[in-house]
Amino acid sequence: MSALRPRLVAASALAVAYVALTMAIAAGMFDSLDKQVQQGMSSLWSESLHPVFQAIAELGGLELTSLLMLALAIFLLRRGFGADAWVVLVFVAAQVFEVLYKANLHHLGPPRTVAHADGPSITDLVSGSGPLANSFPSGHMVRAVIAYGLIAFVIQRLAPWPLARTLAVPIATVLIVLLAFDRLYLDVHWESDVLGGVLLGAIGLLAGTIWLDRPLAGEN
Numbered sequence: 001m002s003a004l005r006p007r008l009v010a011a012s013a014l015a016v017a018y019v020a021l022t023m024a025i026a027a028g029m030f031d032s033l034d035k036q037v038q039q040g041m042s043s044l045w046s047e048s049l050h051p052v053f054q055a056i057a058e059l060g061g062l063e064l065t066s067l068l069m070l071a072l073a074i075f076l077l078r079r080g081f082g083a084d085a086w087v088v089l090v091f092v093a094a095q096v097f098e099v100l101y102k103a104n105l106h107h108l109g110p111p112r113t114v115a116h117a118d119g120p121s122i123t124d125l126v127s128g129s130g131p132l133a134n135s136f137p138s139g140h141m142v143r144a145v146i147a148y149g150l151i152a153f154v155i156q157r158l159a160p161w162p163l164a165r166t167l168a169v170p171i172a173t174v175l176i177v178l179l180a181f182d183r184l185y186l187d188v189h190w191e192s193d194v195l196g197g198v199l200l201g202a203i204g205l206l207a208g209t210i211w212l213d214r215p216l217a218g219e220n
Contacts, residue, residue: 003213004210004213004214004215007206007209007210008210010206011203011206011207011210014199014202014203014206015203017199018196018199018200018203021192021195021196021199022101022105022136022196025105025107025136025192025196026105026107030190030191030192033191033192034190034191034192037184037190037191038110038114038184038187038190038191041184041185041187042114042187044185045116045185050116050117053116053182053185053186054117054118054119054120054186055119056119056178056179056182057118057119057121057140057179057182057183057186058119058121059140059144059175059178059179059182060139060140060141060143060144060179060182061119061121061123061140061143062095062121062122062123062139062143063121063122065091065143065144065146065147066091068147068148068151069088069091069147069150070088072085072087072088072150072151072154073085073087073088075154076154079158084211084212086211087150087208087211087212090146090150090204090205090207090208090211091143091146091147091150091204091208093204094142094143094146094200094201094203094204095139095142095143097200098137098139098142098197098200101134101136101137102133102134102135102136103134105134105136106134107134107135107136107192107193108133108134108135109133109134109135109188109189109190109193110135110187110188110189110190114187115186115187115188116186116187116188117186118186118188123139135188135189135190135193136190136192136193136196137193137196137197137199137200138183138189138193138194138196138197139197140179140182140183140189140197141176141179141180141183141193141194141196141197141198141200141201142197142200142201142204143201144175144176144179144201145176145197145198145201145202145204145205146201146204146205146208148172148175148176149172149176149201149202149205149208149209150205150208150209150212151168151172152168152169152171152172153168153205153208153209153212154212155168156168156169157212176198180194180198183197
């Protein structure tokens with residue numbers, strides 16, 4: 001258990017940071033910075049790249065990340081790690097937490113006059129209006145950090161190929177960073193939304209790795 005203590009401390013610290021960020025956003029402390037970042041990203045806009053970034057958005061979409069988590073659970077079950085497959089509940093719990101936040105924290109995303117069409121997703125059906133129109137935290141970032149982070153973690157532990165174990169974390173990191181840029185480039189989220197999504201996703205990821213590395217009965 002002592003080996004997991006640093007991760008427990010890190011998860012606790014991230015939780016404190018997430019709560020502090022939430023309070024700062026509720027107080028309007030990020031409004032000015034959010035708009036400055038949005039204006040800076042708007043200056044980079046190129047219509048010809050729009051389809052590319054819509055495709056990138058699918059990396060954090062509910063559909064793809066859910067399929068990846070299902071595939072991870074099936075893989076763990078087939079490898080004989082039945083209890084470990086329950087790690088996908090971290091992904092589900094984070095989604096529930098995200099929805100609760102969006103339903104209760106008034107924080108609208110960038111106006112439609114500046115936002116560009118996002119990648120298609122069934123989440124569009126509930127996020128266009130009503131309480132879930134709030135944008136904190138970014139669900140794409142929550143899902144991406146947990147899904148790609150857990151997959152990379154499992155690959156590092158179980159992949160038979162050294163190259164796959166070596167590249168797992170760097171590739172996951174690149175995908176997450178690319179998706180964070182995508183959220184800002186399409187002007188569908190403020191930078192505070194992206195930061196909140198990364199923090200919440202990181203908390204879920206750490207919780208998942210703690211479960212996967214939990215001490216088993218009979219271990220010293």
